[in-house]
Amino acid sequence: MPSIRSRALALSVAAALSVATSGSALAQKKYDTGATDTEITIGNIMPYSGPASSYGLIGKTETAYFKMINDQGGINGRKINFISYDDAYSPPKAVEQARKLVESDEALFIFNSLGTPSNTAFQKYMNAKKVPQLFVATGASKWNDPKHFPWTMGWQPSYAVEAQIYAKYLMKEKPNAKVAVIYQNDDFGKDYQKAFKEALGAKAATMLVTEESYEISEPTIDSHIVKVKSLNPDVVVHFVTPKFAAQGIKKIGELGWKPLQLVTNVSVSVGAVMQPAGFANAEGVLSADYRKDGADSQWKDDAGMKKWSAFIDKYMPGADRTDNSLVYGYGAAQTLVKVLEMCGDNLSRENVMKQAASLKDFAPDTLLPGITISTSATDYAPIAQLRMMRFKGDKWELFGDVINADTTSPD
Structure with a gap:
């Protein structure tokens, strides 16, 4: 039969092991405000x-x-x-x-x-x-x-990467085109507009005929579309959010005008943009994307x-x-x-x-x-790849290869 002393020693060792084990378990878990076990x-x-x-x-x-x-x-x-x-x-x-x-x-x-x-x-x-x-x-x-x-x-x-892709596409496919840019007058629109102009480089002086801005608070951009049409550009680039993309594409169609149009990938939703704009008006519109189309x-x-x-x-x-x-x-x-x-x-x-x-x-x-x-x-920059696409009928059709972009962060 073990002595009282040996039993006490065994208990103290067990207690020490218990503390060590629980301490180890606790060490494995680390929470900040907003996280618990459950x-x-x-x-x-x-x-x-x-x-x-x-x-x-x-x-x-x-x-x-x-x-x-x-x-x-x-x-x-x-x-x-x-x-x-x-x-x-x-x-x-x-x-x-x-x-x-x-x-x-x-x-x-x-x-x-x-x-x-x-x-x-x-x-x-x-x-x-x-x-x-x-x-x-x-x-x-x-x-x-x-x-x-x-x-x-x-x-x-990034919007900058996307805008660069559009600029490169136009310089390759339509190097002599007259291009009009419509952009939202905030950080969103300016990011696109700045990167697009920089990517055009020296060609911006001859290709860009106007950079027309609008305010997010405006109910419609119809008047801006009419103003841009008066300059008779070959290409209209919409650096806009969904509501205004639908308005712009629809108005261009109503005017019987047929420039090549590009829209941002945040405004390519068939249900929220292309359908309200009218599929006939949206025919041939270009964009780029990284997502599959749930309706395709x-x-x-x-x-x-x-x-x-x-x-x-x-x-x-x-x-x-x-x-x-x-x-x-x-x-x-x-x-x-x-x-x-x-x-x-x-x-x-x-x-x-x-x-x-x-x-x-x-x-x-x-x-x-x-x-x-x-x-x-x-x-x-988690996603740095895109593919060009064209709207045809009632859906987008992808073309070309996956384009990898430079995502170097600023100094």
Whole structure:
């Protein structure tokens, strides 16, 4: 029979082992505000109302996607608490909502908030607070600046890269064309317009006949279209958001005018842009994209789009599959889930950014074949590839090869 002393020693060893074991288990888990053993709180800001309200479907898609993830058991056993607020595409309102999400709702980070002006308004706040402003839903090139804004990262291809592709296409295919640019007079439109002009280089002096701006608060751009037509350009480039893309294409058609038209990839939705503009008016319009089209039969046997379609059937029944916000929201949400899976039990804000900057050839279900997501500590541009496409009949037709872009971040 063991002595009292030996029993006491055994108990102390067991206690020490217990402490060491529990200490080891505790060491494996690391949480910042917004994360627990059972939940991850994620914030989001969308223009559910106002001039860019058509984008609100992105937030609704992400809400549905995270519900699906929760129904499947969550991420590493944790359910997602997704809080999405409306900012009406107003920068002051966006700042208010960002503060609320961080300080009152105690979100771990803000994900995929939409709009260049809105995100610009609270970018410094997020970086000062060291809270991730992750996978921003805008293609402004400023989101790829890890040196100065290490807590902000974009998701989609940058507007500057896209504008460069259009400039190169025109210089090759229509080097003697007279080109008119219509752009939104804010950070969104100016980013495109500046990059486009720079890419034209010396040719800008002979090719550009006008750079016509409009305000997001204007109800219609019809008068701007009429003004541009008076200059008789061969090409009209629309650096505009969906509502105004539909108006511009429709007005050009109503005027019986037939210039070559290019629109941004944020305004290529068949349901939100091309249909309202009129398919006949939209015939031949050019753009570039990185996503599959949810309404295009060419993807009916695609494994990724079968998953997307099943998701829409179950979680968003009746949704208009011609609206590519459904594709965008799904792809962005799937990317975030991948990052959170990579985080494991270290749900610190620092590790969320570290894993977001460690993606390698990740292929969400909804990206075009050959286009993948890769990031690094010095490259915060997850998607840097596009393909040109032309609108024909009632859908977009891809042409040419996948174009890789230079995503060098600013000094």
